[in-house]
Amino acid sequence: MMKTYSVKVNDIKREWHTIDASDEILGKLATRVANLLMGKHKPLFSRNADVGDFVVVTNAAKIQVTGNKPTQKLYRSHSGYPGGFKSVSMEKLMATYPERVIEHAVKGMLPKNRLTAKMMKRLRVYAGDARSAKATKPEAEPKS
Secondary structure (H helix, E strand, O other): OOOOOOOOHHHOOOOEEEEEOOOOEHHHHHHHHHHHHHOOOOOOOOOOOOOOOEEEEEOHHHOEOOOOHHHHOEEEEEOOOOOOEEEEEHHHHHHHOHHHHHHHHHHHHOOOOOOHHHHHHOEEEOOOOOOHHHHHOOEEOOOO
16 A cells, blocks of 8 residues: 655755746746746645745846736725725836746735745845845746
8 A cells, every 4th residue: 555655854855956037937937936936846845845946136127017017906905994095007016126026926926825925935036136145046947
């Protein structure tokens, strides 16, 4: 009789991946990053265990989107107090904090459970070239 294999902490080997976001489509990039954070590319992948890798995304300010998204897409938040609704367009957010656009897209593609926060902690997004990311010695991801 076969037994079900359960991933153990000692079996998890985390790697560093660096992705250049220059001229990449936001959705396709976010999908690639989410799969790396979840560990879906590994044979040890398990939905109930955090087996993903570290991901460094550089040149977030050079990301591309299709259609009229820069002017029409809104990022909304509410403080919970009356009159606490805020919204900002993608165009304004890209001008001020381009990292947040990628972080928001990746977070939306991760599973909605307790592991999401752990996965998001392993994501580093930089608006330009990341000089500080070289200390981690990440591997360059091939563009597909």
